[in-house]
Amino acid sequence: PDTVRLLSSSQVITSVVNVVKELIENSLDAGASSIDVKLENFGLDRVEVRDNGQGIKAVDTPVMAVRHFTSKICRHEDLEHLETYGFRGEALGSICAVAEVAVTTKTEEDEISTQYTLDLTGKIVSQKPSHLGQGTTVSVMKLFKNLPVRRQCFSSTKKCKEELKKVQDLLMAYAIIKPELRLMLVHNKILLEGFFPKPGADYSSTSTSNPDKTFIFVNNRPVQHKEIMKLLRQHYAAQYADDQARNRYPTLMLKISVPPSSVDVNLTPDKTQVLLHNKVTTKLNLNQIDPLQAYSERN
Ligand code: ADP
Ligand code: MG
Incomplete structure (x- = not known):
């Protein structure tokens, strides 16, 4: 049967x-x-x-x-x-x-x-x-x-x-x-969640003149990804130009959720580098992320 x-x-x-x-x-x-x-x-x-x-x-x-x-x-x-x-x-x-x-x-x-x-x-x-x-x-x-x-x-x-x-x-x-x-x-929806404080917001306490405080996650895995980092920096430069001029750098966080079939995590043994399908990277539109409410971190 x-x-x-x-x-x-x-x-x-x-x-x-x-x-x-x-x-x-x-x-x-x-x-x-x-x-x-x-x-x-x-x-x-x-x-x-x-x-x-x-x-x-x-x-x-x-x-x-x-x-x-x-x-x-x-x-x-x-x-x-x-x-x-x-x-x-x-x-x-x-x-x-x-x-x-x-x-x-x-x-x-x-x-x-x-x-x-x-x-x-x-x-x-x-x-x-x-x-x-x-x-x-x-x-x-x-x-x-x-x-x-x-x-x-x-x-x-x-x-x-x-x-x-x-x-x-x-x-x-x-x-x-x-x-x-x-x-x-x-x-193949890509879900993007970002933690971008509003430009000009009061995040002064994080301004350690360190522009590299950037975290990228792919399916909850902390990763390094040159291309996406570059996209993020460009986005950052455009959005936070005034802040940058005043030597203020917010911490940026980008969380990308994609179908497991479009990511290869086995590029390096420690899995901190991932390979994403070409299409995924070109589809990333950071403008779709609203800067989140300003956060103020008290030391
Ligand atoms: P049919 O559409 O010919 O009745 P299906 O196999 O497509 O047969 O669906 C079987 C039954 O399952 C339907 O008759 C209906 O009762 C229920 N059903 C299926 N999909 C839905 C849906 N999206 N909403 C409500 N009922 C559904
Ligand atoms: Mg039917």
Whole structure:
């Protein structure tokens, strides 16, 4: 039965775009007005779709990913006035057969949201409380992990780019037909958190005329990274020119969070130097960081 399930699922779920489409349609069917799509490594490592829809009722969660379960039709006649994208109850179950799936959901009635981890057959294997608000988040990890040939086929740079373009086009299509919908796509998001005091702020007590008080972290690992240091210095020079002129140097801290797949920490034995994918470095836009409230350090 495992082989049969894998074969039929692999016909329903054929690509990253396909996964995104099924998940978005489920979100729309759930009445979502806001949908966030996040991809890591072109969706091959992770596709995550978060919505603010009605959520999945607790009674439905054990069967949500069971093949042919659908909450959308009860009787045969319902098919005649179908107003939902889905009605076959095939998508979620099929995705489970070809990837690792977690579903986090909260209805209006639920006090808090719950994250369910599903197995290959769509059964819940574990559950835990979660902090997310009303709606549903479906995470699909390691797509086609058990179909190595297909995964390989989607892994070439050319194919990856083609597929990403298809995802963008698909989202565009839904955005056009649903102008009231808030729809977001993020690919390999880099989270930047900086500790930059406001220029001109009272950080005089740290002005030890040492412009090198700079800390960089990649995924919480303190690192040295020439390029990023250079970016940071340039940013610093532009933002804090007046301070610099007065020989005042704040401590700068930059925390970068990236998908583990885009960083190589094994450059030096002590792991203080990391190699980031070229794209990550060029995407760093330090202007997106607001200088934090001034801190005053009392000696
Ligand atoms: P279908 O959409 O054909 O019903 P799916 O396999 O796509 O089948 O989804 C199975 C069921 O899981 C849906 O009928 C619905 O009850 C629930 N579900 C899936 N995704 C969501 C979502 N984003 N919000 C609310 N319910 C969902
Ligand atoms: Mg569906």
